[in-house]
Amino acid sequence: GTWNPKLVERYGEIMGAMAKEMDVAGWYAPGVNIHRTPFGGRNYEFYSEDGTLSGIMAVSAIKGAAKHGVYAYIKHFALYDGNAKMVSVWSNEQAIREIYLKPFEMGVKDAHTHALMVAWNYLGVKWVGECGNLLNTVLRDEWGFHGAVITDAVVSPWYMDGNLAIRTGGTKMLAFNITNEFYRDLNSVGTVTAMRNAAHGTLYALANSFAVTRAVAVPKWVKTTYAVDAVVAIILVAWEICAIRKYRKAKKEDEDTEQ
Secondary structure, eight states: OTTOHHHHHHHHHHHHHHHHHTTOOEEOOOBOOOOOOTTOTTGGGSOOSOHHHHHHHHHHHHHHHHTTTOEEEEEEETTOOSSOSSOEEOOOHHHIIIIISHHHHHHHHTSOOOEEEEOSSEETTEEGGGOHIIIIIIIIIITOOOSEEEEEEOSOTTTSOHHHHTTTTOOEEEOSOOOGGGSOOTTSHHHHHHHHHHHHHHHHHHHTSGGGTSOOOOOHHHHHHHHHHHHHHHHHHHHHHHHHHHHHHHHHHHHHHHO
16 A cells, blocks of 8 residues: 555665665665645655654655665754745744654654755755754754754855854765865864864765675775785795795805714
8 A cells, every 4th residue: 555664664774775786775765744734845855744754654665765874864954844945943842853853753763764864945144064952962863863864956066055054963065066165264273173073973874875885896005015015025925935035045055064
């Protein structure tokens, strides 16, 4: 049926297998945002208007992909409606926790997802990608999440601020043209610490994927270096053996002469 967890898990397995064949360790899915309105621009990507039902489906998809060592970027965190960029969403904490955050919480706690994608929208007057209450207080501190947190596509870099994102729980920017302007004061202790934490989250997700066990082709220059090292080592060993034999022969001749 439509709401069949086993069927969704099988779908996750297929996506995981395909991703692995493509040598891709991360999957930008599943989408678990709530159908708040029939006019939602991306409702077709999301499961339901019910947080728990969405969570059950997401857990199955995440577990399926994980069977092939592929981690799922459950998205879009949080209260995302559709294609709108800077729409400000207003709600209360009870509704947010019981409805809109519920599938994300289930994905983290029940499926142990190691990746998450944040949304374009604002929560109140703040972009969710720089909302420490979401990315640190709830996601990391309360739910125990340790992995990668990537932005949605950076189509409006003037409000999707990487400098703030890495200081509030983000780890990566989904962008094609990132400059140092995104990360100001690169020599400051605060920036270095934030970037170190961001790197930790990204590497944690990779360490829990097939990326650490896949066969990696060795570049030709590395093979050449190994070959040269081997030849040099053989020459050195041969030279050492000759030197030792020469020394022993000379020593024996000296002993015979003394006798």
